[in-house]
Amino acid sequence: MPQKVRIALDAMGGDHGATVVVPGAAESLVRHPDSEFILFGDSSVIEPVLRRHPRLAEAARVVHTDVAVKMDEKPSQALRHGRWKSSIWLALDAVRKGEADVAVSAGNTGALMAMAKFNLKTIEGIERPAIAAIWPTLRGESVVLDVGASIGADAEHLCDLAAMGSAMARVLFDIERPTVGLLNIGVEEVKGLDEVRKAGQILREQPVPYLEYYGFVEGDDIGKGTVDVVVTEGFAGNIALKTAEGTARQISGYLRGAMGRTWKARLGYWLAREAFRALREKMDPARSNGGVFLGLNGIVIKSHGGADVEGFAAAVDLGYDMARYELMAKIRQALARGRDQTSAVVAVGGAAL
Amino acid sequence: MPQKVRIALDAMGGDHGATVVVPGAAESLVRHPDSEFILFGDSSVIEPVLRRHPRLAEAARVVHTDVAVKMDEKPSQALRHGRWKSSIWLALDAVRKGEADVAVSAGNTGALMAMAKFNLKTIEGIERPAIAAIWPTLRGESVVLDVGASIGADAEHLCDLAAMGSAMARVLFDIERPTVGLLNIGVEEVKGLDEVRKAGQILREQPVPYLEYYGFVEGDDIGKGTVDVVVTEGFAGNIALKTAEGTARQISGYLRGAMGRTWKARLGYWLAREAFRALREKMDPARSNGGVFLGLNGIVIKSHGGADVEGFAAAVDLGYDMARYELMAKIRQALARGRDQTSAVVAVGGAAL
Numbered sequence: 001m002p003q004k005v006r007i008a009l010d011a012m013g014g015d016h017g018a019t020v021v022v023p024g025a026a027e028s029l030v031r032h033p034d035s036e037f038i039l040f041g042d043s044s045v046i047e048p049v050l051r052r053h054p055r056l057a058e059a060a061r062v063v064h065t066d067v068a069v070k071m072d073e074k075p076s077q078a079l080r081h082g083r084w085k086s087s088i089w090l091a092l093d094a095v096r097k098g099e100a101d102v103a104v105s106a107g108n109t110g111a112l113m114a115m116a117k118f119n120l121k122t123i124e125g126i127e128r129p130a131i132a133a134i135w136p137t138l139r140g141e142s143v144v145l146d147v148g149a150s151i152g153a154d155a156e157h158l159c160d161l162a163a164m165g166s167a168m169a170r171v172l173f174d175i176e177r178p179t180v181g182l183l184n185i186g187v188e189e190v191k192g193l194d195e196v197r198k199a200g201q202i203l204r205e206q207p208v209p210y211l212e213y214y215g216f217v218e219g220d221d222i223g224k225g226t227v228d229v230v231v232t233e234g235f236a237g238n239i240a241l242k243t244a245e246g247t248a249r250q251i252s253g254y255l256r257g258a259m260g261r262t263w264k265a266r267l268g269y270w271l272a273r274e275a276f277r278a279l280r281e282k283m284d285p286a287r288s289n290g291g292v293f294l295g296l297n298g299i300v301i302k303s304h305g306g307a308d309v310e311g312f313a314a315a316v317d318l319g320y321d322m323a324r325y326e327l328m329a330k331i332r333q334a335l336a337r338g339r340d341q342t343s344a345v346v347a348v349g350g351a352a353l
Numbered sequence: 354m355p356q357k358v359r360i361a362l363d364a365m366g367g368d369h370g371a372t373v374v375v376p377g378a379a380e381s382l383v384r385h386p387d388s389e390f391i392l393f394g395d396s397s398v399i400e401p402v403l404r405r406h407p408r409l410a411e412a413a414r415v416v417h418t419d420v421a422v423k424m425d426e427k428p429s430q431a432l433r434h435g436r437w438k439s440s441i442w443l444a445l446d447a448v449r450k451g452e453a454d455v456a457v458s459a460g461n462t463g464a465l466m467a468m469a470k471f472n473l474k475t476i477e478g479i480e481r482p483a484i485a486a487i488w489p490t491l492r493g494e495s496v497v498l499d500v501g502a503s504i505g506a507d508a509e510h511l512c513d514l515a516a517m518g519s520a521m522a523r524v525l526f527d528i529e530r531p532t533v534g535l536l537n538i539g540v541e542e543v544k545g546l547d548e549v550r551k552a553g554q555i556l557r558e559q560p561v562p563y564l565e566y567y568g569f570v571e572g573d574d575i576g577k578g579t580v581d582v583v584v585t586e587g588f589a590g591n592i593a594l595k596t597a598e599g600t601a602r603q604i605s606g607y608l609r610g611a612m613g614r615t616w617k618a619r620l621g622y623w624l625a626r627e628a629f630r631a632l633r634e635k636m637d638p639a640r641s642n643g644g645v646f647l648g649l650n651g652i653v654i655k656s657h658g659g660a661d662v663e664g665f666a667a668a669v670d671l672g673y674d675m676a677r678y679e680l681m682a683k684i685r686q687a688l689a690r691g692r693d694q695t696s697a698v699v700a701v702g703g704a705a706l
Binding site for chain 2: 137138148151183185186193218219220221222223224232234235236238239240241242243244245246247248249250251253254255258259261262264265267268269270271272273274275276278279
């Protein structure tokens with residue numbers, strides 16, 4: 001990797017476009033002065049904002065395009081009118097051409113994923129990409145994947161998710177052998193879990209040096225932080241993510257209601273306001289903003305569309321880390337080892353059945 | 354239905370057995386004096402506890418059995434040694450024989466479900482039973498099903514779940530046409546959701562008088578209370594339920610931590626302690642304790658194994674309501690209408706494709 005981390009930004013993405021993307025990049029640059037940026041989008045919108053961030057202006061260049069994908073466009077629509085020329089496409093294209101090490105967009109998830117698949121293509125041997133989320137837990141953070149890129153998974157895809165997720169956890173948490181759990185449900189002898197079971201068998205029997213297989217975990221293990229990496233197919237993963245977000249908002253709502261009801265509670269709230277601020281920060285999605293697209297020939301970070309400056313900066317930080325600490329190399333390493341041995345185990349398993 | 358609601362209790366189930374089941378029943382009896390109980394289990398354990406609850410003793414009879422299913426037994430094991438004679442089995446058998454209107458157990462979920470299927474059998478036309486949870490929301494409560502009885506669902510099974518869930522919501526919330534949403538994920542044009550889409554089409558096109566089809570909902574809609582009934586297959590449903598429980602515990606953990614850190618926060622906590630108590634109550638699973646097994650020829654309530662007296666009483670209350678307001682009749686009504694029209698729509702849909 002070159003000495004600088006080169007970050008391609010879709011400056012038009014998200015609910016706020018350049019007014020959040022540019023200051024967000026500036027904030028991240030303060031933390032990582034060895035970053036360089038390419039900003040894709042309408043230069044007449046970007047340039048005025050960029051002028052207010054002279055330090056970023058020095059580390060960035062703007063590539064103009066008129067075309068931007070709307071937040072509510074369907075992936076097929078977005079592909080039709082935005083391929084080759086939209087700000088999302090050009091940011092991805094910079095990664096494909098080796099001009100950038102990572103692309104970051106707060107644009108529409110479906111369009112970003114469709115274009116990323118089309119432009120970057122999946123890694124050889126990986127059929128479908130995945131979206132990995134960083135999930136705050138009682139122990140710190142965990143990687144949870146797939147949170148919605150594709151639905152359903154056979155044992156081999158689950159093992160690929162385990163390999164890619166552990167590579168990401170190595171980068172993110174700086175640990176040698178992240179623990180990996182397969183998301184499952186507790187009731188025993190329920191039919192239909194064959195693929196999850198088979199994946200468990202493969203992960204148990206194959207000694208991958210960068211992955212510590214923990215076993216099955218249940219939904220409540222995610223928040224506990226039982227493992228560093230939680231693996232599941234995209235439907236259940238997305239439901240889990242959204243349900244947790246909903247529950248957090250629900251409890252915030254209860255809390256606000258409860259704390260405003262009597263003068264004692266209001267005074268108590270005022271006295272404990274610092275503690276509540278700390279709590280809000282812990283529950284704040286901005287702090288761990290960004291999903292990572294895994295399984296493509298390049299690193300793509302998806303920021304929340306509604307992210308504020310701080311949130312978008314967190315997504316840029318995430319992109320920086322993934323590039324700086326060589327996520328792609330670690331993924332290839334994990335998959336190369338995984339794949340040889342997976343085939344062996346599947347063959348043996350097949351013979352034994 | 355006879356004038357009294359006759360409730361069969363597995364007095365050995367749960368982590369605490371009769372010491373929780375008996376006082377729990379006594380508490381529920383105070384609220385519903387028109388209840389009658391049959392307590393199944395070891396009479397040498399039940400009788401001494403029952404003597405401390407004279408009012409319950411008058412409304413209850415004890416049926417002795419030595420056999421109890423352990424909390425960690427696998428369903429197949431439990432069936433082998435507990436069929437015909439365990440306290441779970443006998444409670445279910447009382448429902449089958451028409452001696453009780455509902456069975457309540459805090460016993461092991463897998464064993465209870467296996468025995469319920471074996472003993473009560475599924476309603477004609479329903480292939481697999483479901484477990485429905487009562488989920489606290491910002492608007493009150495919703496019914497969420499299936500939370501883990503079976504994995505995967507075709508469109509017809511999802512429609513059956515919608516019908517049964519809305520019947521339960523009618524009983525529980527006393528509304529004529531509960532709103533029903535199908536749990537889905539937001540990213541558009543993701544492949545693999547054919548059955549959910551097809552179910553949506555059927556529910557839209559069939560005017561069931563007791564069900565208002567809302568459309569798709571996502572994970573965060575559950576906590577919002579967007580609909581009265583959330584329908585999904587058992588794997589995603591169980592993951593959602595456990596993830597929400599985990600998130601609630603996680604936030605409680607953060608809150609406890611934050612409130613103990615400084616003297617101001619501690620004082621604030623003390624002043625606002627009533628508010629926190631109210632919050633804890635809202636988040637307390639005991640308040641809405643109990644899953645309902647749907648799709649069987651009889652009503653079965655599953656209480657949390659770890660429920661305390663108040664929690665078990667809530668499960669008994671739930672059983673009372675389901676029997677008193679004729680859940681079974683409402684389910685049959687919903688299914689009978691649903692089924693005729695489902696077949697028609699499927700046939701038309703098939704011809705149109």
